[in-house]
Amino acid sequence: MDRLAEQxxxxxxxxxxxxxxxxxxxxxxxxxxxxxxxxxxxxxALMVFLLxxxxxxxIDLLKTVKMALVHDIVEVDAGDTYCYDAAANLDKADRxxxxxxxxxxxxxxxxxxxLRDLWEEFEARQTPESKFANAIDRLQPVLLNYHAxxxxxxxxxxxxxxxxxxNEPIGEGSAALWDYVKNLLDAAVxxxxxxx
Numbered sequence: 001m002d003r004l005a006e007q008x009x010x011x012x013x014x015x016x017x018x019x020x021x022x023x024x025x026x027x028x029x030x031x032x033x034x035x036x037x038x039x040x041x042x043x044x045a046l047m048v049f050l051l052x053x054x055x056x057x058x059i060d061l062l063k064t065v066k067m068a069l070v071h072d073i074v075e076v077d078a079g080d081t082y083c084y085d086a087a088a089n090l091d092k093a094d095r096x097x098x099x100x101x102x103x104x105x106x107x108x109x110x111x112x113x114x115l116r117d118l119w120e121e122f123e124a125r126q127t128p129e130s131k132f133a134n135a136i137d138r139l140q141p142v143l144l145n146y147h148a149x150x151x152x153x154x155x156x157x158x159x160x161x162x163x164x165x166x167n168e169p170i171g172e173g174s175a176a177l178w179d180y181v182k183n184l185l186d187a188a189v190x191x192x193x194x195x196x
Contacts, residue, residue, distance in 0.1 A: 020079060044133075048065050067129060079095075160194050
């Protein structure tokens with residue numbers, strides 16, 4: 001029962017992700033609102049499954065989906081750090097490392113190690129799975145931003161050059177998806193959703 005208690009305590013702890021708001025809006029027309037981290041992780045995991053055929057190298061699909069589901073668990077403590085906020089990103093790695101220690105530490109040792117290892121692999125971006133996972137993690141908000149008419153880009157004065165620089169790692173995981181993103185950003189400029 002101790003193991004079950006630890007697992008359920010972790011499950012309740014990560015429920016807090018539903019309250020961590022991101023800067024990206026949903027793409028739902030007049031129902032648009034900011035997405036939360038739990039929604040992002042679910043959407044990201046499903047996109048990994050849907051788009052796996054576009055990975056640059058063969059991937060272990062289950063491992064990559066697990067990576068998608070655990071990659072932002074640290075935001076329970078560290079919060080969502082806006083990718084274009086240079087000051088907030090200065091201590092992001094430290095905040096997230098402390099959060100990983102506490103949150104994954106709630107689990108039984110074997111599961112704590114498995115999830116922590118997946119999180120660290122995602123962060124390192126060295127394996128085919130982590131490169132593809134990072135590609136999808138970056139694609140998802142670009143897609144939402146475009147279909148929300150550039151709402152968060154416009155609100156924060158983000159330029160096409162900044163979006164390109166931030167999302168260049170998409171190409172490490174999927175050349176096809178990187179080509180798609182570059183075309184989408186050109187369209188975003190034409191539509192007035194993103195400034196040149």
